[in-house]
Amino acid sequence: MNAKLRPDPTFYASAKIAMNAPVENFAFTAMLSPDGSQSDGIAVVDLRTDSDTFGEIVHTVMTPNKGDEFHHFGWNACSSSLSPLTGHAFLERRYLVVPGIRSSRIYIFDVKEPLKAKIHKTIEPEELFEKTGYSRPHTIHCGPEGIYVSTLGGGGQDGTDGPPGIFIMDCESFEIIGRYEMDRGKQDKHYDFWWNLPQDYMVSSEWGLPPQFENGVVPEDLLSNKYGHSIHFWDLRARKNVHTMDFGENYQMALEIRPAHDPTKTYGFCGVVVDTTNLQGAIFTWWRDDDGNWQSKKVITIDPRPEDPENLPELLKGFSAVPPLVTDIDLSLDDKYLYVACWGLGEMHQYDVTDPLNPRLNGKVELGGIAKGTKHPNGKPCVFGPQMVEISRDGKRVYWTNSLYSTWDDQFYPDEEGGQMVMARVGDDGSFSLDKDFYIDFPKGLRAHQIRLEGGDCSTDSFCYPSV
């Protein structure tokens, strides 16, 4: 039993309280072996500023298997446990739920003592297939009834037997309970999801089906607009898709969903990897209007950079340009800054989204990039481009890593190998620049993906009370 007498001190009633809470002491970063020759694992990074090992990997937990391909992961419990409705306030934020998107195996890591983190439980793929008919588990959020996990594949060998969806896990025993959906409507692909718990809605997004990503991006599918380009709005507790919003088929790969953290707000953002008509990256703002209807508007476009085909990977030679490739976005807890990873260009953009319909580019950091390879201020190289981004609760530190997905890394950056984690600092005036001294080079043969911060971060916790 994980029951405590008092709520976990890392559960915060509102985003504002979380911002003023003590800062993070550790980061947990997913490491993956791109060719499956080594085991994947979690790196524990020391972020205690007074520590001799600040900014170093101080512990690693590797799995006993190979070929899992770690990608996204999340907590067993977050601030949503303070929901007045569900009364799960006495859980502990202690376990990381880490799925392998290639193997469909799910690991539960016990990180109560970060320096002694260990694997607590392993759920074999067969159990997932049998209980849900889904495969390739991905995004984790803790919510009503337990832990919600999105999947990228349905049943069968190639994951195309039936649509992918979300399943629910018990937040204490980690037993897989079953499918979430009661009426999925038009939803037939999946990627990310998030919600507004008090307002009782969920938003989900689409990447593509497993044959469209597992062996690399399929150029014919991309150019014929066959990747996902819709997001879905759900009645969360009725488990019903109430509206499917199609951005337009040229907006290929609508990935990350970032709702405003303050639950009184009824808007959020979604990043689109590439507009196939002009190679732009795009951010859409979605919101519910006064009549209760869901709306959306393209609020940010990022232009491609012209480039000599000679310098470009095979995939891009025909375009003579580097597409921005917006692969991840993250919103600070005060709903003020949206960070947009342009993995192709090699840039991390910082937008002021105080007015969500009129974002303003406030800052930019260049690092890596196709046919560019901007070096870190410390003079060392960073492979690929800025990718998985995570913001500290107080909004003053922005961390990121650089791998997108093993086979895609190899297509867009065929000559590069490795993995780095870096940090940028955000000043009180909003200034945004890389910290020269924070640079983590991952062990040889491993790449780095999602980062989770001890005690919660800007893409895990769901708050049930307004920021007043």
Next chain:
Amino acid sequence: MFDVSSVTALWWAVIISGLYHGINPGMGWPLAVSAALMARKHSALPKAIAMLGVGHFLAMLGILLPFSMMVFLIEKEVELRVIAGTLVTCMGIYLLINRRHPKILSRIHPARLALWSFLAAMAHGAGLMLVPIYLELCQFEGGQGSVMAEGHTAAQALMDSSVYTAFLVAAVHTGAMTLAGTLLAVAIYLWLGLKFISRTWFNLDIVWAISLIVVGAFGIFSAIGGAHVLR
């Protein structure tokens, strides 16, 4: 020996159990805070408290009324009280062993507060906690009734009286619960701030389960002991 069973003491037990349910976050006061903050309106707080009260009141009646019928139907009053006490004790033991939270509560739309409150009270056996106290009260009321009348009218009077007592117990209990919940919700909403949501949230699961066991045991004990004294 059984002076605690005086009518006054029993009514105090009804009130104190109400205050106790009221301060338990599991019975809903944080919902009133969140309702007012989400709606950005002070008036949403009393409205939410009222809805929670309605749900709780109905849950109390839902448990007490069947027992009021049984008081009337079953002549073996001591046995009824022993069975009721055992039932309450068993609920306590069940909650002590099964510490999982009822999942059904998380399926309810956040705006349906009365329904939520009703089911939360039911799932946690809040109404059962009142049953031994209620039956003890009925014994006093019933005792008076049987002296006053006989035959069919006596039975009718007994039933009227037990139903009336059930309503009164549910109302007084819910009143006390609402008062305690309101005080906490208003204090946090107006003065203390949201930080106190987590600070005031104590895990009452075990205490709650033990309360049921204690109340159940009291019911059994006083039924047997009371019968003995009457003889």
